Amino acid sequence: MRKAFLRHVRRFPWVTNVTLYGCLFAGGDFVHQWFSRREKMDWSQTRNVAVVAFSFHGNFNFFWMRFLERRFPGNSYRMVLRKLLLDQTTAAPLATSVFYTGVSFLEGKEDIMEDWREKFLNTYKTGLMFWPFMQFVNFALVPLYVRTTFTGCCAFIWATFLCFSRQSGDGTMHTGTNNLLYYNLTVFY
Template sequence: MLRWYQTKLARQPILTASVTSAVLFGCGDILAQQAVDRKGFDKHDMARTGRMALYGGAIFGPAATTWFAFLQRNVVLKSHKATIVARVIADQGLFTPTHLTCFLTSMAIMEGTDPIEKWRTSFLPSYKANLTIWPLVQGVNFSIVPLEYRVLVVNVVSLGWNCILSLINSGEK
């Protein structure tokens, strides 16, 4: 299975990351609805899960793949440690606020609600939650994980993170 995934990553990195992201964003929402909210499958909001999967596949997968390649090419300092720190700072200071803004506003648009209000009420809780998890994850990711596997690492950790994002987005903080 891993060899198959490696082949797909090598041949079609953005498509592979997009499909992986779609699946894991959707799974994160399923976890949020079933394991956390305990809705039961009869009351499961499939449209909500679909919106999460669509965002993961159409926006996050391609964006994260492109972003990690950009960091790899353009953020290179004299020492390995300084490079890692600079990449984490760039990731958390540039990519994360942009990603969260895209996530919250696109979810609001797909839900038919006010994107500005969604951003106002949800951005700060999302960003604060992000800062408790992702700087450490990305520090490890940027230091020891080869470029082609970084989106996969993010997607695996995102299984739980997307559950949190889905809960924040749905107003169930």
């Protein structure tokens, strides 16, 4: 099964990577809602997260990983650190901004920048505890043709946090709540 999957990824890299990334990101919202023990699942929220993930995050990551590899080829320590620095200073702020504003736009909020203004800086700083390690592994060990998928697996955890932060947090891991989601996310840090 693994060989068939990898053959499919090599044959259709863009479609496979973007689809998996989008599904994993939307799955993060589903897990957030499940851990939040909501009375009823808000499928429109999951849809909005999925639309942002499919239309921007998956595509952006697919082409971003290729750009970084072309600009800084190889997995030497020096090249990995260059990719990592560029990723954390360029892609991370952009992706976080698109998440907050994109989901707010799809929800029809009057001020789509509200969540971004309130949570961006805290979310970015929280991401600096998670993403550099994940992307270091990604750039150093993962073949280019599955890097977006690997990032999607990491983004599953990150999307769960983002959805939690958007609904009831302030963009940090320290929101003062003692729920199961908070506990599970701190295990990964």
